[in-house]
Amino acid sequence: MTVQDNVSVQHKLVIEHFGIERLALVAGWSMGAGQTYQWAMSYPGMVPRILPFCGPAKTSLHNIVFLEGVKAALTADAAWNHGWYIEQPTKGLRAMARVYAGWGFSQVFYWDRMYEELGFSSLENFLVGFWEGFFLDNRDANNLLTILWTWQNGDISKTPGFDGSYEEALASIQARAIVMPAEKDLYFPPEDEEYAVKRMPNAELRVIPGVWGHFAGGGLNPDDIEFIDNALKELLSE
DSSP states (O other), rough: OOHHHHHHHHIIIIIISSSOOOSSOOOTTTTTHHHHHHHHOOOOOOSSEEEEESSSBOOOOOHHHHHHHHHHHHSSGGGGGOOOOSSOOOOHHHHHHHHHHHHHOOOOHHTTTTGGTOOOHHHHIIIIIIIIHHHSOOOOOOHHHHHHHHHOBBBBGGGGTSTTHHHHHHOOOOSSSEEBBBOOOOOOOHHHHHHHTSSSTTEEEOBBBOOOOGGGGOOOOOOHHHHHHHHHHHHOOO
């Protein structure tokens, strides 16, 4: 399942179920940011404004390598059984969570013990309560692996008509765009989206400041929420 597939079914929902033919704005976090770019690519006449935050138009090679480690941690559990499990492979899911824990938040987040602001009394409590809980709570291993495949293969240049040219795909996006990477996002560093914005005709880069890393877009920190919301309000007022 590709990002293009995701957006295609979203478009079907919006058009056929809700009867909406033009959108005021498309916005999304993380893989939702990739879908935001794809909306502007696939349905340019329908999307006048976009705001992708903490996510890429194309998954970088470094990010693909990170995800290979995540997949390896999950599938190393013998209970995974090549996908033919009877019960969820909880050891693999816990291992996967521990790998993610070092990437979702920044080094400074941990240095300053910011997890205490989320109500966790210790680092181990945070790893178990936040991260392991995140992946053990009604998550299916094969579904997660499918999502990781979609993430690894995210690339707007795979849209028909661009023959894999990332630069041409970016140049084709006419929507007014505010692109918002997070300052210390270890998945999607601001440099990646700076490259993209320079090749988009109607876009600007606004880096979300602070130490919350990828979760600057996760709705956990009030300052980050306000920063993103202000940009959304600005776009919608134009």
